[in-house]
Amino acid sequence: MSDKAARKKQYILDTARTVFAKKGFKNVTMKDIVEACDISRGGLYIYFDSTESIFLECLKQSDTSVADPLKGHSAGDALVMFLNELKKEILTKDNDLSAAVYEYLFLKYSDGASSDYFKERYDAKVNILTGILEEGSESGDLYCEDCALTARNIMYTMEGLKIGAATFGVTEKEVDMHLLYILSGLIVEE
Amino acid sequence: MSDKAARKKQYILDTARTVFAKKGFKNVTMKDIVEACDISRGGLYIYFDSTESIFLECLKQSDTSVADPLKGHSAGDALVMFLNELKKEILTKDNDLSAAVYEYLFLKYSDGASSDYFKERYDAKVNILTGILEEGSESGDLYCEDCALTARNIMYTMEGLKIGAATFGVTEKEVDMHLLYILSGLIVEE
Amino acid sequence: MSDKAARKKQYILDTARTVFAKKGFKNVTMKDIVEACDISRGGLYIYFDSTESIFLECLKQSDTSVADPLKGHSAGDALVMFLNELKKEILTKDNDLSAAVYEYLFLKYSDGASSDYFKERYDAKVNILTGILEEGSESGDLYCEDCALTARNIMYTMEGLKIGAATFGVTEKEVDMHLLYILSGLIVEE
Amino acid sequence: MSDKAARKKQYILDTARTVFAKKGFKNVTMKDIVEACDISRGGLYIYFDSTESIFLECLKQSDTSVADPLKGHSAGDALVMFLNELKKEILTKDNDLSAAVYEYLFLKYSDGASSDYFKERYDAKVNILTGILEEGSESGDLYCEDCALTARNIMYTMEGLKIGAATFGVTEKEVDMHLLYILSGLIVEE
DNA sequence: AATGAATGAGCCTTCATTCAT
């Protein structure tokens, strides 16, 4: 029973995701979701009590845990792996919720919610990246004068690419070029 | 008389701006604006027919014309001036409409509107910047291998900084550091 | 001054008539008339205080006083003249207010107003017609057994023709045919 | 359940009919109906989305299918039956929607809608009547020179009676008299 | 007289949410 319920909940989430993908966040009503799922109004309320809770649950399910376990790799490798993670994050359409996510975040932010989401996401990655750069710097694999600054700079660029991808669209090739461009400034040439 | 009307319209815009700044875009209703302005429901409709039209007019009034006339300067100077323009754009709070703008854009984008705004804003600046870099590259003032790529990369970084500024906040010092970081990669050291 | 006022009032009436002709009665707002006349809102209220008063004044001006002075004619001639009056009334487009008039009358009637307009219009004409028929009957010009009934019957037919003309349109030839048809039933054939 | 819904819908229609009967068409608002039905604003919208749709549905329910199957009767009988149908149509008060119907039709007509309703209603009956008259003419039951013209004439008279009934009121006796009057002009006297 | 900005009542419509079944 709880199993059946879980499956139904998942079904709602999957269906709702396509709705959010198409219409964004604020433009989606409970009715939209009810109709897309072909269930009853009341039925939906058994599982969720607002479009927001549905949306957030959708998000939770696409949170690719930012790869931290880069340990055991050389700094150069770790850097490449890390950038590849970001690339995936930028290009993934995960049912194209990205624009809806931005919409949601700015909506909440505008409305006075603290913008921890952006800050935390940014900081977490900056920290990992800084670590990699410092390690590479020490080992001589990489070259950078101010690793923390460089890391922040790279992460801003990634953020910009993400916005670009979520709006006007960015090709994989374009992302690759920028990643190489960044790498080329860090790799110690022999 | 038309003068008085213009002043009233401006009063509404100014008042509405503070409302948008506080509550974002979608969360603002005509009623909110009516109450903030302390005018009648119908009175507002004399001047504007939707929150969107009010919002867009607010935006129009904060359009900082992107400095194009960089002519007559050396590439190095032009670059510095250009980046300073961007810095201003990033840090300006113009009554803090930035988050609302992002919210609006993603809302419209989610709803299927083409996101020309982002694309155009990005492209225009990339073009100017590419021009500066190419000129500097030729004259020997600046160093860059692929000016167009470099320009795009810088602009993505700027976009990221802008998002950061609009959400978790970015200090002027932080912006300066990133601008210097970018410059340091371009300036030919003697 | 009063002369100028009268001219302006007439101008408003003439202009309003075209508006009513195009949009009917209830669909016309003070704003419509103000705009058509290109005068100010307040200006209109100096002369009229509702669309209804304007409409009624328009009507008054197209009231073709039903020709009563048929005296001095033979019954046959009087009948022909009378029917011709009706024909004119049926076919006249007097800027095509007819549909608007019906709309207005039914609107008011539905709303509880007494339907004197219809009753009076009908009765007045029935009386005149009855008189003519009786006279003709006595003089031997015309033939009818129950003049009052015949008159009522003819007037119902006229009313029907008028509805037809006001909605799906009726040609002059069609009207003529029906008038002849009616006449043929009354004229004493030698 | 759908049964209950059907009953509620019917209840709304029945209640709305009394409202339209009292106030006409355009003067009725959704609020009027909501209050008459003593249901909630939103509740009404579950079943209907405008006063117009309610009104039209009311009409549909009083559509007396025009008796076509007059076959198998002598022309004289068919004529009498046909006229009796019309009589019923003229006198029926079906909760007195007639004035509202005229109001509605002229309102729509004024507003530019083609008035097919009148035309079709008129034409359909003219055709049936013409058929009867022709048949009677051939069989010698009836007498008329131009059956089509006669039919149109009679139908105009009926239309006029209907207007009269819908506004100032017409007694059954009056209708009977006119029907007899018409018949007397058609029946071949032996 | 004339203007047209301003008012506020009133209607329309949508939606989240509840609740009897």
Place this chain on the structure above:
DNA sequence: TATGAATGAAGGCTCATTCAT
């Protein structure tokens, strides 16, 4: 659990009418 009818608050919009200028 599931249903979907029902509610009522909330926002959008229009219009007749007034009034300071």
